[in-house]
Amino acid sequence: MAFVKMQTRLSMVAACALALMATAPAQAATDPLNPRPANAAAKPTFDLTGNWWVTQPEGAAGFKPDPPLKPEPMKVWQEVNDKRAGGENFRDKSGLCLPLGMPLILTRVYPIQVVQDAKKITIIYEYENNVRWIFIDGRPHPGPDDLIPTFMGHSIGWWEGDTLVVDTIGMNEEPDIQPGVPHTKDLHIVERIKLTPEGFNDELTLTDPNLFEKPWVTAKRYKKSDSELQEYHCLPENNHFAVGADGVLRAVEPPKQ
Amino acid sequence: MNKTIKSAVGLLTVAYVIGGAPAASAAQKRASLPDWGGVWENLSGIHFTQPRFEEKDLAPNPPPLTPEYQAKYDQARAASKGGRPINDPTANCAWPGTPRIIVAPFVHEYLITPGRVTIIYEYMSQVRRVRTDGSKHPADLDPSYNGDSIGHWEGNTLVIDTVGLRADTMFENTGLPHSDALHVVERIHLTGPDDLVNEMTFEDAKALAKPWKATWRFKRHRDWSFSDYVCSENNRNPSVNGVTVVK
Numbered sequence: 153m154a155f156v157k158m159q160t161r162l163s164m165v166a167a168c169a170l171a172l173m174a175t176a177p178a179q180a181a182t183d184p185l186n187p188r189p190a191n192a193a194a195k196p197t198f199d200l201t202g203n204w205w206v207t208q209p210e211g212a213a214g215f216k217p218d219p220p221l222k223p224e225p226m227k228v229w230q231e232v233n234d235k236r237a238g239g240e241n242f243r244d245k246s247g248l249c250l251p252l253g254m255p256l257i258l259t260r261v262y263p264i265q266v267v268q269d270a271k272k273i274t275i276i277y278e279y280e281n282n283v284r285w286i287f288i289d290g291r292p293h294p295g296p297d298d299l300i301p302t303f304m305g306h307s308i309g310w311w312e313g314d315t316l317v318v319d320t321i322g323m324n325e326e327p328d329i330q331p332g333v334p335h336t337k338d339l340h341i342v343e344r345i346k347l348t349p350e351g352f353n354d355e356l357t358l359t360d361p362n363l364f365e366k367p368w369v370t371a372k373r374y375k376k377s378d379s380e381l382q383e384y385h386c387l388p389e390n391n392h393f394a395v396g397a398d399g400v401l402r403a404v405e406p407p408k409q
Numbered sequence: 410m411n412k413t414i415k416s417a418v419g420l421l422t423v424a425y426v427i428g429g430a431p432a433a434s435a436a437q438k439r440a441s442l443p444d445w446g447g448v449w450e451n452l453s454g455i456h457f458t459q460p461r462f463e464e465k466d467l468a469p470n471p472p473p474l475t476p477e478y479q480a481k482y483d484q485a486r487a488a489s490k491g492g493r494p495i496n497d498p499t500a501n502c503a504w505p506g507t508p509r510i511i512v513a514p515f516v517h518e519y520l521i522t523p524g525r526v527t528i529i530y531e532y533m534s535q536v537r538r539v540r541t542d543g544s545k546h547p548a549d550l551d552p553s554y555n556g557d558s559i560g561h562w563e564g565n566t567l568v569i570d571t572v573g574l575r576a577d578t579m580f581e582n583t584g585l586p587h588s589d590a591l592h593v594v595e596r597i598h599l600t601g602p603d604d605l606v607n608e609m610t611f612e613d614a615k616a617l618a619k620p621w622k623a624t625w626r627f628k629r630h631r632d633w634s635f636s637d638y639v640c641s642e643n644n645r646n647p648s649v650n651g652v653t654v655v656k
Contacts, residue, residue: 250641251637267522274520276536281533283635285634380538383553383554
């Protein structure tokens with residue numbers, strides 16, 4: 153019972169803190185490994201369990217608006233856009249059947265399954281069974297000695313009022329953010345997820361001091377799906393696209409049987 | 410009911426804003442399901458034909474193959490002994506499929522929710538979805554790697570029934586074949602706070618002369634989490650002309 157009482161008290165504190173937040177700007181997080189603010193809600197505000205589709209009013213690939221790149225990465229990005237204008241799908245490694253990782257996985261149109269429990273939010277992407285775990289049990293990110301870079305990175309989440317905030321670090325440098333926008337180990341993503349009448353909205357703020365002039369703010373929207381996820385299996389030998397020595401992804405002849 | 414479950418009820422009472430179901434009943438349904446949280450380590454090895462425990466071989470478990478499939482298996486064993494193993498599709502990063510994934514060497518976890526159990530395996534990032542909502546297998550199933558799974562709870566035992574499996578996956582890496590008629594029944598339950606047993610029965614009208622059983626043991630680790638297992642990142646044993654080679 154003591155636990156329950158403490159929770160009630162904490163949520164009252166959280167409610168007061170939220171009221172204050174409406175007028176005072178949020179303080180900058182002091183500890184990047186534990187950015188959960190003291191005024192985070194004690195309990196989840198909503199449950200995302202279910203199947204979802206990403207809606208893509210801005211188009212199927214990449215993120216909008218364009219990234220605020222520094223001059224050097226801007227050259228790469230422009231080269232990619234030039235190649236694409238010429239019909240070449242430059243620098244897209246998805247043909248190698250590697251996981252897409254965060255945040256590139258968010259640019260795929262296949263449905264996702266979310267299971268939320270007391271400890272974590274598990275997101276399963278139909279695309280190659282890529283799986284993401286967002287820990288909501290109050291744990292911090294692992295320190296530099298323990299953090300092994302992965303495709304999805306390490307995600308922790310908490311609620312601030314009606315918003316689920318997800319903080320992700322530790323994404324490996326294998327996949328680009330989107331074709332032509334490679335990132336470094338310093339990529340940091342903060343997502344603010346809010347329910348909408350049809351599903352939820354995921355606003356992403358990406359920072360990487362090596363890459364961006366300023367934080368890049370973009371969004372993905374989701375709606376409820378009634379359909380079940382299917383098997384999506386990418387096999388290099390079945391692929392009709394391959395990356396050449398020049399880094400260009402091209403259609404190739406299917407292997408002869 | 411332990412303290413952990415009580416606090417989970419507290420957390421979940423506010424949940425299910427989206428689902429449309431009354432919050433209390435959804436939370437109650439969920440709290441009534443067994444706690445299989447954490448990840449599970451395989452203690453019994455990766456060969457149905459040779460179960461292990463505590464790093465020792467137990468009694469061999471020979472499959473009762475039909476003559477046709479015994480001949481296929483003998484051929485696979487002979488090729489392996491001759492140093493030219495037949496192609497194991499997982500060497501090219503094809504998924505192992507069910508039931509081979511059940512005995513994968515890396516951890517797995519259960520996400521138990523009303524109407525569904527989702528099982529995630531670290532090995533090749535595999536996912537199985539088991540409908541526990543009372544629905545049946547569809548009549549017109551396309552074969553898939555992990556098939557179509559329906560399940561139900563008998564007390565605290567999860568019973569899973571799987572059909573609709575592909576013929577081009579194997580039971581295990583010894584080349585043990587099965588057909589698309591394979592039917593897998595699993596009975597999974599706890600035998601201790603952190604001990605889980607999966608009692609499997611395989612039926613296959615083409616490959617097996619009679620039902621074949623295997624029992625597998627798993628140990629819970631609440632503080633472990635998954636790591637990436639990406640086959641395509643380090644593919645050194647591809648198949649060339651049907652033969653597995655080492656690069």
